[in-house]
Amino acid sequence: MNCRLCNSLISNQFSEAELLGHKIKYFECAQCEYVQTEEPFWLDEAYASSINKSDTGIMARNLSNVRLVLATLTLIRKRTEKVVDYAGGHGFLVRLLRDKGIEALWSDRYSENLVARGFEYEKENASVVLVTAFEAFEHFVNPIDEMEKLLSISSNILLTTTLVPHPTPTPSDWWYYGLDHGQHIGFFRFNTLEHLAKKFHLNLISDGQSTHFFSKERYPRYIWKGLILISKITPYLFSAGLKSKTWNDNLQLKQQNN
Numbered sequence: 001m002n003c004r005l006c007n008s009l010i011s012n013q014f015s016e017a018e019l020l021g022h023k024i025k026y027f028e029c030a031q032c033e034y035v036q037t038e039e040p041f042w043l044d045e046a047y048a049s050s051i052n053k054s055d056t057g058i059m060a061r062n063l064s065n066v067r068l069v070l071a072t073l074t075l076i077r078k079r080t081e082k083v084v085d086y087a088g089g090h091g092f093l094v095r096l097l098r099d100k101g102i103e104a105l106w107s108d109r110y111s112e113n114l115v116a117r118g119f120e121y122e123k124e125n126a127s128v129v130l131v132t133a134f135e136a137f138e139h140f141v142n143p144i145d146e147m148e149k150l151l152s153i154s155s156n157i158l159l160t161t162t163l164v165p166h167p168t169p170t171p172s173d174w175w176y177y178g179l180d181h182g183q184h185i186g187f188f189r190f191n192t193l194e195h196l197a198k199k200f201h202l203n204l205i206s207d208g209q210s211t212h213f214f215s216k217e218r219y220p221r222y223i224w225k226g227l228i229l230i231s232k233i234t235p236y237l238f239s240a241g242l243k244s245k246t247w248n249d250n251l252q253l254k255q256q257n258n
Contacts, residue, residue, distance in 0.1 A: 003029040004036055004186065005143045006195060017171035020045055020182040028168055032195040035164050035187040040141060046182035050111040051089060054180050062092045065134050065160070067231040069097060069104075070238035072158050072213060073130060075224050079242065081129040084121045084153050087136035091116030098249060101242025107153075118253045121153070128154045137161040138176070138184040147196055155202070157214040164189050 003010050008031040015026040025038040040046075051058065073079045081103065085093050088106040094116035097104035105121040105128075106113050113120060121128075131154040133146075138161050140146045150157050162176050164187045171177040178184035193212055197204040205221040206212040213224060231238055 001027065001038065003027075003032060003034055004141065005029065005034040005192065006032040008032070014168060015170045017177065017179055019171075019179050026171060026177075033164075033189040033191045034143075034195075035168060035189075037185045040185045042182055043141070043185075047110060050108075058089075059092070061135065062096060065093050065132070066096050066100060067235055067238075068158065068160070068211060068228060069093075069102065069130070069132060070100065071227040071231040072156075072224070073102070074227055074238050075219055076129065076156060076215070076217070078129040079238070082127060084128050084131045086131050086133045086150055086153065087111075087139070088113070088116070090114040091119075093132070093134065094119060098245040100239045101244050103245075118256065119249070130154055130156045130158060133157065133159040135160055137188060138178075138186055140186060143186060143196070144199070147200060151200060155216040157202075159212050159214075160210050161188055161212070162210045163187075163208070 001010060002008065006029060008029055010027050010029050012028060012030065013025050014028055017024055017026065020042050022042055026035065027038070028035045069083060070079070073083070079102070083097065083102055083104045084107055085104060086107050088094055088108045089111045091106050091113045092115060094104045094106040098116070098119065105119050106116045107121040131150050133150060137143060137146075137159055165174070171179055176184065176187065190206055190208065193204055193206065196202075197214060202214040202216060203218045204212065204214055205219060205224055207225060207228070211228070213219075
């Protein structure tokens with residue numbers, strides 16, 4: 001088969017696992033180090049519900065992601081401009097960001113917007129300064145295509161996906177393969193992310209674990225990591241001076257319904 005990220009021919013199957021009742025083969029690309037399943041034929045079954053029932057960390061993760069967004073907007077000095085949450089699920093992050101005063105908008109082809117209704121991203125919403133893709137890249141069938149869609153929104157991309165450890169674990173030895181739900185089909189190393197950065201002429205900074213930032217402009221990694229650390233210690237610091245949109249959003253939606 002061909003690597004779904006760099007299109008190199010790969011034949012080195014390194015493992016096999018039971019996934020939703022199917023025996024699934026796993027491969028690792030020698031060129032870009034992308035770890036991937038065979039062509040995923042089971043996704044309709046896996047996405048019977050867009051949010052898998054074992055995702056007990058969904059709320060804590062969204063609260064943490066608010067801090068990541070605020071720290072990154074502070075880095076690029078654009079706290080008052082638009083942010084789009086790509087693969088935004090039920091809209092939790094968009095609502096939390098708007099409550100902090102960030103002009104956040106929702107986008108997701110596969111999930112229903114439950115809590116950020118009225119604040120969907122449309123193409124005519126120009127000047128988006130940051131697009132986020134939290135816990136999404138491991139779901140993508142075609143990472144290159146999805147990267148192009150993200151870049152059509154903004155040249156600054158903030159994402160989270162847990163990097164594959166060395167040596168490559170078998171599916172039974174690493175929880176992130178997601179064997180219970182079957183939605184995780186591609187796994188990255190830093191070299192894989194660098195391959196994407198080079199292909200699209202972007203700069204990449206990463207915490208080396210799960211948080212990564214692509215941008216056209218070059219930013220110091222140590223400043224970004226420092227801002228993220230400060231946001232954990234004093235989470236309200238980077239929202240200082242911003243005005244929550246909670247009440248104004250309420251008034252806007254009521255006016256639209258009249």
